Amino acid sequence: MGRSADYTIQGFLYQFNQTLSELLKAADDATITIEGIVEDIEVATFAGIKAIQCKYHETQNNYTPSILYDPLLQMMKHFKSNPGAKIQYHLFAHFPNNPAVNISSNELKRALNSKNKELKDLIAEVDGVDIDGFLKVFAVSVTPKYSDLMEENSKQIEALGFNKGEVETLFYPNAIQIIADLSIKHDEKLRKITKKDFLEILRRIRSTAVSQWTLALKTRYKILETRRKQLKENLNANVRLRHLVIFPKFLEQFDDQIVLFIKSFIDKYHFKVSHTHTPLFSLDAPQELFDEIAERLIGKDVTPNLGRPVKTFSEANFFREPMIQKDKKEFALRFIRWDDYKKLALKTKADDFFVIGDGDIENLDFKDVNLEILGAEKFDEIKYMMGISNAY
Known part of the structure; x- marks a missing residue:
């Protein structure tokens, strides 16, 4: 065709x-x-x-x-x-x-x-x-x-x-x-x-679906604005455990935007001492790309906890709390590949689980979890809905 x-x-x-x-x-x-x-x-x-x-x-x-x-x-x-x-x-x-x-x-x-x-x-x-x-x-x-x-x-x-x-x-x-x-x-x-x-x-249903279909409707702007309002209350709470899974396949300019997006999220929602729950980012990417993005995050002074001091993954290391020295946290986020995340035996479920992009999450247990699916293809629109920016 x-x-x-x-x-x-x-x-x-x-x-x-x-x-x-x-x-x-x-x-x-x-x-x-x-x-x-x-x-x-x-x-x-x-x-x-x-x-x-x-x-x-x-x-x-x-x-x-x-x-x-x-x-x-x-x-x-x-x-x-x-x-x-x-x-x-x-x-x-x-x-x-x-x-x-x-x-x-x-x-x-x-x-x-x-x-x-x-x-x-x-x-x-x-x-x-x-x-x-x-x-x-x-x-x-x-x-x-x-x-x-x-x-x-x-x-x-x-x-x-x-x-x-x-x-x-x-x-x-x-x-x-x-x-x-x-x-x-x-x-x-x-x-x-x-x-x-x-x-x-x-x-x-009490939240507006955001996907390639609904964003292709003529009400695109109103849908984005409504979704932003729906997300605002939970995102503004200081004490929320947030897990975000990112599926790159259909995200525009993924390589150019992913590090900036993660940094913007941390700068907005995990910069205070009162932000006590370290956010977890899971990326559906091969190991080589995942490691490259982790290095780039460190270059932006956003230190991730990969759960492995060198090569071997340690769940205990991954879920430990960061040390804080002079109001600076040892690490700003937990960072894990999607294939590895699915294998975790989570002792504590997320308060909010964000799905960014388009991917399969059917086999995860979301009981007692606030699931937010943001199936947009542009990071600018995702950041707008999440209150990270005021324009898209």
């Missing part, structure tokens, strides 16, 4: 919003199956069982099939390159006045014979594709205006008894996140949910 992951994210958000609309209008006991997605087809992060493209035109005066040649060729290229992959291809298209959009073998042949110079290389790569085979796994949907669909869903949520003032920044983004979380499950049985169960889950 190539191109930008933004198109894919937008396509899935259409899908999630349409699923949400279906859920909200269903009978309480009606079971809705969330259409699944799986990671890593060809686009940066997403794709899978249903490979989606989105062609959205609010200002296009007239619809012509040629407008869709590029995404159609992208999909046919992927289909040709992945024979037997059992992938369904879906094109969401929006144009003013919602014209009928029918894609036949004749339209696909016209796309392959297009004289558009910008499509020349793509057409060459698609040459010889099985058009009839592609049409069997292809579908196109004409969608309503995206903002209209969002507004309709928000009003439906409000009509179901949810607080109007919290719909935009709490219930609507969390509704999208619930659907997104279900969509990544491989087993179709686990992607089924009733309207009644969906609404019960939604009513129990």
Whole structure:
């Protein structure tokens, strides 16, 4: 499929919003199956069982099939390159006045014979594709205006008894996140949910989901601002044991920002003598990179406790309290690789456990722990939500 992951994210958000609309209008006991997605087809992060493209035109005066040649060729290229992959291809298209959009073998042949110079290389790569085979796994949907669909869903949520003032920044983004979380499950049985169960889950949530999905919504700024307010009370407390796990995979400028982020956190939340609980940072990184970052922290006068004087890890050494000399602590943080953290037999659980980035935490025990998931991709936004900076 190539191109930008933004198109894919937008396509899935259409899908999630349409699923949400279906859920909200269903009978309480009606079971809705969330259409699944799986990671890593060809686009940066997403794709899978249903490979989606989105062609959205609010200002296009007239619809012509040629407008869709590029995404159609992208999909046919992927289909040709992945024979037997059992992938369904879906094109969401929006144009003013919602014209009928029918894609036949004749339209696909016209796309392959297009004289558009910008499509020349793509057409060459698609040459010889099985058009009839592609049409069997292809579908196109004409969608309503995206903002209209969002507004309709928000009003439906409000009509179901949810607080109007919290719909935009709490219930609507969390509704999208619930659907997104279900969509990544491989087993179709686990992607089924009733309207009644969906609404019960939604009513129990009191913190705004922050992820690649919710931050792609048009309410991005309001979501960040709301999440900042939600985190403020616990972060401002002097005596809180905080564990932070950082997953670098999708974090932008990770290598440039990680040391600055850790130092900024320490400077903000662990600089007083009254800050008696040493924060723990766990990094999902190979040993060589982890050691390099530890050295760079020392270079910034932020001394980490690695739990090993030289090579051998000692849990007793790792969890001892720092010596304090003239108001200066021996070490400012505990620093451990994620693979090693998961093996620890924690005698004391964290008060707050922050997940930064996108990673698997399913096997950890979070009973009696305040779990905060910040799935943003930019450190500036993470620092803003955590009150470390006032801008992003």
